[in-house]
Amino acid sequence: MQPLLSRGALFSICQTVRGCGKSFPMLLRTMARVNRAHRSVVWLRRTEDEIAAWLDTFGNDKWLRCAKLAGVDFDRFKRRKNIIYYNDGRFLAPDWVRAIRGGALVQWNDFRDTDDPREELLLLDEAFCTVEKRNRYAGNEVHDLLDIFTSLYREGENDIRCLLMGNEEMAQNPYFDYLGMKPPHIEEGIVWLAPAHTKEFPERYGSVAYERALNHNAPSTLAQTLAGTQYGGFLRGDSKGIDRGLLAALPRRRGFYVGIDFGKRVTLWRGADGLMYVSLNAAAGPTLRRTLDGSPDTVPITPDTKKKLVALRRAFRTNAIRFDSPEAYQLGLDAITRVL
Numbered sequence: 001m002q003p004l005l006s007r008g009a010l011f012s013i014c015q016t017v018r019g020c021g022k023s024f025p026m027l028l029r030t031m032a033r034v035n036r037a038h039r040s041v042v043w044l045r046r047t048e049d050e051i052a053a054w055l056d057t058f059g060n061d062k063w064l065r066c067a068k069l070a071g072v073d074f075d076r077f078k079r080r081k082n083i084i085y086y087n088d089g090r091f092l093a094p095d096w097v098r099a100i101r102g103g104a105l106v107q108w109n110d111f112r113d114t115d116d117p118r119e120e121l122l123l124l125d126e127a128f129c130t131v132e133k134r135n136r137y138a139g140n141e142v143h144d145l146l147d148i149f150t151s152l153y154r155e156g157e158n159d160i161r162c163l164l165m166g167n168e169e170m171a172q173n174p175y176f177d178y179l180g181m182k183p184p185h186i187e188e189g190i191v192w193l194a195p196a197h198t199k200e201f202p203e204r205y206g207s208v209a210y211e212r213a214l215n216h217n218a219p220s221t222l223a224q225t226l227a228g229t230q231y232g233g234f235l236r237g238d239s240k241g242i243d244r245g246l247l248a249a250l251p252r253r254r255g256f257y258v259g260i261d262f263g264k265r266v267t268l269w270r271g272a273d274g275l276m277y278v279s280l281n282a283a284a285g286p287t288l289r290r291t292l293d294g295s296p297d298t299v300p301i302t303p304d305t306k307k308k309l310v311a312l313r314r315a316f317r318t319n320a321i322r323f324d325s326p327e328a329y330q331l332g333l334d335a336i337t338r339v340l
Contacts, residue, residue: 259287
């Protein structure tokens with residue numbers, strides 16, 4: 001994680017496979033930083049229950065191992081509610097400084113005017129989740145994160161940065177969508193990404209540093225047992241629920257079939273090979289939407305329009321649909337099942 005944060009980006013994103021350490025090295029870094037420089041971290045999870053469960057791990061074996069590796073006596077730490085403090089003074093004359101402030105995205109309103117110059121990092125742990133969990137979130141998680149960050153960020157007064165880290169639970173990343181960025185299809189490494197509306201700013205402030213990390217340890221017994229399954233693919237680095245056998249590049253010889261738009265448009269094509277393909281490519285043509293919205297290409301979804309999707313139903317029934325990217329897989333499969 002250190003090479004990513006050393007880029008100095010305002011926003012950093014780290015997506016990893018399950019079993020590839022994230023919270024452990026960040027906890028280790030946090031302990032070392034508060035000991036060396038009195039710098040602290042705002043540690044977020046998505047809900048109050050999640051952050052409460054994480055704070056309740058305080059004092060377990062992972063915390064003890066982190067303190068030992070950081071060269072810090074764990075007895076110098078204490079927890080009071082959602083704050084973890086570090087004693088930088090003598091035990092008989094303690095000097096308690098804040099190491100970690102725990103919080104939840106849903107508590108965004110509680111962070112107003114609570115900025116602290118010693119807080120150098122806003123960390124959203126387990127930032128990426130499944131579609132089902134996102135749908136259960138009571139609010140807009142991207143806006144809630146940005147509300148918290150803008151409450152803590154004071155340009156010229158502090159240098160707090162934001163880090164989003166988590167397993168690649170889903171191919172669609174709401175933060176990429178919000179910033180107008182295309183997800184980089186890299187196996188591993190760190191790249192700079194340019195948000196659509198900030199390309200004119202210097203790289204350090206107008207870009208996002210992105211890292212994708214793999215687990216190079218020997219495969220566990222569980223990973224070996226699940227090899228070849230969808231969950232085995234998730235342990236290897238695929239987004240959860242993605243079947244690699246259904247991913248295929250768009251053929252050159254293809255014809256437009258229909259567009260479907262439930263907030264993000266997907267395009268369906270008929271290939272000369274008899275398969276149907278799904279992509280996120282922009283294409284002119286009739287687009288199925290819930291209702292008329294003023295767009296000239298809109299075809300409202302009705303029982304009659306659904307009946308006309310004979311070729312799509314046949315392709316779906318015979319497993320003859322392919323997707324040109326994990327994002328197209330996730331969005332396209334959801335769109336198709338909603339119109340059939």
